[in-house]
Amino acid sequence: MTRIPLLAAALSILLPIVAAAETMKMAVTTSFQNSGLAEVLVPRIAEETGVDVELIVVGTGQALRLGEAGDVDAVLVHSRAAEEAFVAAGHATHRTPFMYNDFVVLGPVADPADVTGAGTAPEAMTRIAAAEASFVSRGDDSGTHKAELALWEDAGMAPEGTWYRPVGAGMGASLNTAVGMGAYILSDRATWLNFDNKADMAILFEGDPALFNQYAYLPVNPAKGDHLKADAAGSVENWLVSATARDLIDGYRVGGEQVFTFNAEQ
Missing domain, CATH: 3.40.190.10 (Periplasmic binding protein-like II)
Known part of the structure; x- marks a missing residue:
């Protein structure tokens, strides 16, 4: 008679392990999507961090506006002056360059x-x-x-x-x-x-x-709301500057030509 409660207890322990991956929203440039690199990086991010990244594909200006409004958890863009202004205004805590073309x-x-x-x-x-x-x-x-x-x-x-x-x-x-x-x-x-x-x-x-065309990752300031997935955004940022990301970015080819170069430097 005690088997059912014991089974229920065992399942309650296992359920958190098989829970769905966390989802975060990231506004990205159309060039990141059109290049084909997103199709390489996003699945590996999910596999290695447990974070499913939902891409909102727009231009850099619109991506930054979505971040300013707190509608996304992070932005991935390529306009340094605009990014630095975004950080200076308090919309992101910092910017992390990680690749260029x-x-x-x-x-x-x-x-x-x-x-x-x-x-x-x-x-x-x-x-x-x-x-x-x-x-x-x-x-x-x-x-x-x-x-x-x-x-x-x-x-x-x-x-x-x-x-x-x-x-x-x-x-x-x-x-x-x-x-x-x-x-x-x-x-x-x-x-x-x-x-x-x-x-x-x-x-x-x-x-x-x-x-020269530098791409950077900017986590949106979590002070904008409790709905923001700051931990997930941090996990994705750590992955983007990892050795795995370096190998995938430097190894990505279009028509046999390397089109991005990894550079995780401030």
């Missing part, structure tokens, strides 16, 4: 603006503007959009005219628009290499230090 200037192989002849990234942008060659801007306050605006500023101009086409969309949708128009566009390298609809577009300018 680079931006590239894409355009039609015919290269009507002679971008390939430019010596610097700002000069490449100047040539596009001088030729009034069609240029697609993400126009969405993303990290890529912020980087593009910084290049125009370095070139000493504010782009305007019918040749300049802000589309207010993510990286993949913006690339589709640029390909359809035969227009120039700034993209992160990983998304471009993982993009199927290349048509007669190619990388026309690359390699300038101004095109």
